[in-house]
Amino acid sequence: MDFINLALLAVFIPTFFVVSITPGMCMTLSLSMGMSIGLKKTFYMMYGELLGVALVATSSVIGVATIMLKYPTIFLVLKYGGGAYLIYLGVQMWLSRGKMAINLDECNYNISKKSLAIQGFITAIANPKGWAFFIALLPPFIDDSLPMTSQLVVLIIMILLLEFLCLIIYASGGKTLRKLLQDSSNVRLVNKVAGTLMMIIGVWLASS
Template sequence: MIDLSLLVIFIPTFFFVSITPGMCMTLAMTMGMTIGVKRALWMMLGELVGVGLVAILAVIGVAAVIVTYPQVFTTFKFIGGAYLFYIGVQMWLSRGKMAIGENFESQQASSRTELIIQGFTTAIANPKGWAFFISLLPPFVNTNLPLTPQLVVLISLILTLEFSCLLIYATGGRTLRRFLEKSGNVRILNRVAGTLMMGVGVWLAVG
């Protein structure tokens, strides 16, 4: 079904790729800080769907279409980046659904759909994600074996590793929130989270 010898290299390689700080991990940390790990799971769901889709497209060659029509991908990046930047500004000003109120609770609850879309958009429009998958994933596919079973195993491992890293970052964000809560300064917490979110937006748009 799959060349087991390749998995010895595949697992640590993709764990390193996942654990390295990036847009998705920064987003997970920010949401862990503002809405908690439990609600951030909805963002992670969207992100994992996006990562899985990018991985599949990278293997079957659909990525070549994106290279042929870069303007479509660029437009999508700018829209997604602008949206995340706007959310970051709102958080920095202690406004909007993601901002934390004076009692350290979200003023309004972001819907599950909104969280899923944020995660999915960040994963799909991440140029570094495409670059990693296009360059790293195909070498781990054995052309002498059926493609579908290999994809199922490889993508399952990728999503498991990615989810584990997202949880690590989201938990780190929650820990940072608790540390800042001790000072009783909600504004600082919102500004830290807002700055991170704005950074993800800029990263997404110009990356």
């Protein structure tokens, strides 16, 4: 294919899957709703969340393209800043602190389908992790010898597919995970594992 670097795409898919599957605002929301209202109704939240992710990704892509072409120095600063932010989130999750860490104290979402979709959309666009990920993640997987637009379109499509898959995984496993996570020590263990993965990705992005 002359519009996408397949080698970079092959690395991007598992990398973003790890990033997407890491507990955060949207995944914890999907997990909680899966526990309380079931998978079928949680799909409405997912539709809104994916629309929000598409908006955030597109906005980030426009900024990334502009920075890459006109302001390479600023791009490097943002990349290092993004990596540092991911490491910070990882440390917070390791300590079971902050909004990114799993917290299942509140999981009652007895609301309408429209409200579910709006909740998903707002959660996605207000999620600082999403903005940082897209700004920091996309540049290392763009081949400057190939057309920018086609690469970004493919990457955004893959992002939405992987995000949707992870949302389904969290919602589907909600009831089983609820039993597992009732023990606070298990909650801390999951946060430590997720935080470690987050820190590893942050170091890789900053050093790539």
